[in-house]
Amino acid sequence: MKEFNTAYLAVKSEGKLIGENIAINGIFNILKDAREGDVVVRHWIDEVGIKMASEKGASCVVTQDARGNSVELAKEVGLPLILTEKIELVNAFALKWAIDTFAHDTIRIVVTGTNGKSTTTHMIHKILLEAGFNAHTNTDSESEFNTLIDPMVAKQIAEFQGKLDALVLEVSEVQGWDDRNMVGHAHRMTRAIQPHIVVLTNVSLDHIGLVNSLEDASKEISGSLRGFDGKQVILNHDDPLIREMGQLVPNAEVLFYGSGTNVEFKEGGIYYQEQLIIPTKDFPFQSPHFIQNILAAVATGVALKIDFKTIKKAVKSYEALKRRFNILRHNPLIIDDFAHNPDGIRATIQSALELVSGNFYIVCAIRGSRGNSINQLNAQAIADSVKKINCNLTVTSSEDVVDDANWVMPPEKKIFIDVLQKEGINCTCYNTLTKALKKTLKRANDKDTILLIGAQGMDPAYNVLKDLKYI
Incomplete structure (x- = not known):
């Protein structure tokens, strides 16, 4: 386990350390699950939270909002407290630290965009499992962990049982908290993950207030490609704003999916270079916007050189996330x-x-x-x-x-x-x-x-x- 100390974490969080500089020998965790030596990360904390963290033996607490007399109590019980104005910084650091420590040799895939992230991520994960990978994803039925603005994914990676072969992580295209726009969220979290492959689904309006135009949304989503030094980028050719993003990664292999590409849907099913891979009757759902998700997942499988038979089996047996049609x-x-x-x-x-x-x-x-x-x-x-x-x-x-x-x-x-x-x-x-x-x-x-x-x-x-x- 890669060790660091509270002073170093304060620097990475652009925060202020209140208390001693001590070595940290645990993982990043949420308060209720914290164990001795762990770093507790919370958007806000009060006296009750400080008391709980201290009793659990946490190394320190990082927060954006220390309420009531929590600072004074932390000093009293000798619990180092880091105050930061940008909680996303510590969570990005936590994610990178967990990957470097527990999953350094993994194949890493990031999926982002406005719509279809969860289904695409979930289906890619299914393809990886079918291909024999020990893979982890942060996508669940309620997309609870895809924001990456808490330490849950770093915690899950640290606690994964067995050796990890692959990570496929959904990254929210934009994010905010407490009326504050976390500018560059997709860029920050993608850089923390250091993916080999980035998959982009589409650009549309969703989080009004965090972004107020398609241009704003496109800028945030394209941030996932800024500084990209991985191998492949997989883009939706049917979305003109996504299609243009291929120009942002001159040193990466760009693979398109959608109409007129190597991976496209035509009458009869999904084809790769005119070869039928998955007939329509084997689709887990028939809706056009879900077919886009299947195309993205299939394109990712192709990029990973997973054989067509395995891809077809994974897609055919795929069970949709809850509340997806x-x-x-x-x-x-x-x-x-x-x-x-x-x-x-x-x-x-x-x-x-x-x-x-x-x-x-x-x-x-x-x-x-x-x-x-x-x-x-x-x-x-x-x-x-x-x-x-x-x-x-x-x-x-x-x-x-x-x-x-x-x-x-x-x-x-x-x-x-x-x-x-x-x-x-x-x-x-x-x-x-x-x-x-x-x-x-x-x-x-x-x-x-x-x-x-x-x-x-x-x-x-x-x-x-x-x-x-x-x-």
Whole structure:
């Protein structure tokens, strides 16, 4: 294990060390799991947290926000405390340290972009496992660890059982915390990982406020290629902004996927240089935006020289992450999708329409505490998607299932409804997710289709439906 001390960590965190300079002989960890010698990293900490860290024998605590009398208590108990204005710096250092210490010889792959990161990362991981690699990924059903703004991934790498052969890590294209934009997040975290391969999915608007234009989003995503010294970059040829990024890596091999490339989808399936690799019947999902994810994963497998038979087997047996166009029930057909930004909403509604045979119902959760702009754009995306079709739309604030961090503010709700009304879209609005689901299911018959879309406010829908005995 590569040792360092609190003074060195303070420098790397651009922070101030309060307390002694002592050797650190543990790993980076979250407070509840910390063991003797570990570095505890928290966005904020109070006296209770300082006491817990001290009792657990932590080497030090790094935080961006020391609340109450936590500084004085840290001094009293002799626990070194590092105060930094940029918590992402310590997490980037933690990630690099964990890789250098525990996974130096791994094949490392980074996936970033606006949409499709999680599915693409998850599928690449499946291909690696099928090929016999001991591989780790940070992608889970809720994309909880893809932000890399806490030490979870560094912790997971340090605690991985057995020798690691490969890492495939999803990197959020932009990130912020406490009303602060973490400028250059994709660049910083990609540099910490030092990948051999970078995969870019697409550019669209999502985190309004962190980025306010496609140009801003493109700049942040392309940051993952700045200073890239790996081997290969895999780009979506169908996205013009991503396609142009090939010029940023003159010393790397650029592989494109999509229309007119070596890895493309045509009638019958996915082809590599005109050779059919995966027939359409073997796709785990048929929606166009998910086929883009399959193409990206297949292109990565090809870049790694994994044989086509293995790639096909992995893709065919792939089980989608939760809330990625999942079918929760068949009569009526209930589809659950994480669609939470304009492009995702449009693509998901279009995909659901292909399955509609009876009436079409949409239940959408407003994005809480995410600002007016993203909700205005999301509402417009819904309006554009349904104005020419027969659709029953229900909107919910999900007040019964969200926490304070995801509470829908009155202006957010107002602008969402105002956009729909301005576009002449009729909708029913409920404060709770439970009522929205109950009312919709009461109206629907067995031949109808119900699409559930939205982020945190729709995440609990599966459990709500289960409690109501609908699934």
